[in-house]
Amino acid sequence: MTEPSSPWATPDTQTVIETVRPAPAPPSTGGAGGAVRVAPGYASGRVSQGGTPPVVPPPDVIASGPDDDDDPVRRNTRIMKWLGGGAILIVAIGLIAILVSALTNNATTPGGLFNRQAEGPSDTRPELARRCPPPSIPPDNPNRGGAEVPPGPRTVDNESGISYKQYGDPWRPLQENWRDQGDLKITYRIGQDFVTEPDYDGQGDDYHATILSGHVPAAVNDGMVLDLHCVGDQIAADVRVSFYPKGNQLEQLDARDLTLGGRPARLLKFRLHFDQPGLRAKSELVSIALVDLGKPEAAILYVSIPDTHRQFDYVADEAPESIRPV
Template sequence: MTEQHSPWAQPDTQVVLAPVGPAPTIQRTAEPPRAAPGYQSGRVSGIGVPPIVPPPSFPPPGGGGGDDDDPVKRNKRILKVLSGGAVAVVVVGLVVILVSLMTGNANTPGGLFGNRPEGPSDTRPELARRCPPPTIPPEAPPGGTEVPAGPRISDEESGISYKQFGAPWEPWDNAWVDRGDLKVTYRIGQHFVTEPNYRGNNDYHATILSGHVPAAVNDGMVLDLKCVGDQIAADVRISFYPEQNTIEQISAKDLTLGGRPARLLKFRLHFSQVGLRAKSELVSIALIDLGKPEAAILYVSIPDTHRQFDPIADEAPESVRPL
């Protein structure tokens, strides 16, 4: 049995074996196998397959040797570089914050912390912001609730009524809006002219007028009557009298009008204006807490040219009753 050899086990040089039987003695010179251009002979595995050429290797930047071929080392090196950059950014940020705090620029408008969100806006009425309710409401002296007899003026908008006086008083047919912070409008009441055309087309008046002002944010809130009264008096003073005026305080007291807490202010304003005979005016202001968001006001003014009507500065406020 002839032994079968793998064709891959043939030697590089062809060997010719002589036949077993007699045969013509013809011999041929063995030709060496020809290698294809670009290939080396001697390996069967290279026949017909291009040789594997390894990629050129470049040394890493800065020299050193061969860490780029190791993915673990390469990843560690990249992670190290990124970590160093992050640390540098944090350090720079901390330095900026410290410099801002040390130089006092942290809280300046437009500074590092200049864009803080603003708190909710205060939507309370102007008078409620200026005069918040007292923690402990003051005790009001007792007062009658009966309505005095006789003609009365009712101000439905303000929520009060008060005594109506006879001649020379007549119904008020105008609307005065003060130029102060509260912008109170006085449109109901009585008046008479004390000096006509004292300054061109202007008349000077004695008045008994009522109005109201938002003073709270919910029903039943107790008002700081002293603070509210002082603010109303200041607004009247700058709105209806010459700028160069001085005040003479007469009285300021808490009382009850028609069973409701109230405050009564009384003072005299002194002034001088070209063309005006009056040099002073008696003023009384009654402020009434009706247990509603709107506080009622009664404003009485008597020029010194008609002092015979001064008692009305007390009589009119004392006649006030809630509707």
């Protein structure tokens, strides 16, 4: 009777480490063709103390592919990524610095692009000084000395710095201020007027003939040079929109430089044509005298005579000619 072949009698084979799980005994060729079985108490691949020591499995390692340091292509790609990321970071920091500098108006380099000086204060000049700055070449308007004051009653406007002829009935001293609604907002406080058409619109408004004086800041600070042409045109535009019906038409009669009371002056004379429901007057004669008194304020005399009272048209010439500085 032949004994079963011992498991240790088989020749040595390569050891494979795998998860231990129950498995059928592998077939083996033994003596006399008998089947080889696994000895009780052992799994496949295990050996006794007297055999080959057990192989310890290596620790788990997360594979990262081939060694990048040994691959020049991968190494160069990694370096370029680092350089690109650094460049983007530097550009971002630079843009942030520029933005902060622009928002805070900080100078970064003397004389450089961002060396912005602090903005000056807003333009606080009078409206007329902004619209009519002093001419670059001062006009030849010397003070020719004070002219003799004509005899007779006079209207004196100390605030404006002029006096002029005072007229009798129907003219009366001004009872209320006249304020234009144009750009200059000039207020006329001194003068004479009379009603030519009472309650012409059925709402209690009266129409007047007027002789009004006022003044307007026409120069900057202590500046003494005035552009009388520009100032006169602006005043004429303001009275048209302030005291006359909309859509009025201007007929220019005179526009010249002259001397009034020994001071440089500008005279404008025109007729305004209009058509206002309820108003009998269809036109009005207007004269505006602008006088340079040698100070930042220019004096104004404004005369208006409706065509319903043409007998007073002479006042549009006589009153300006009577102007004298006070």
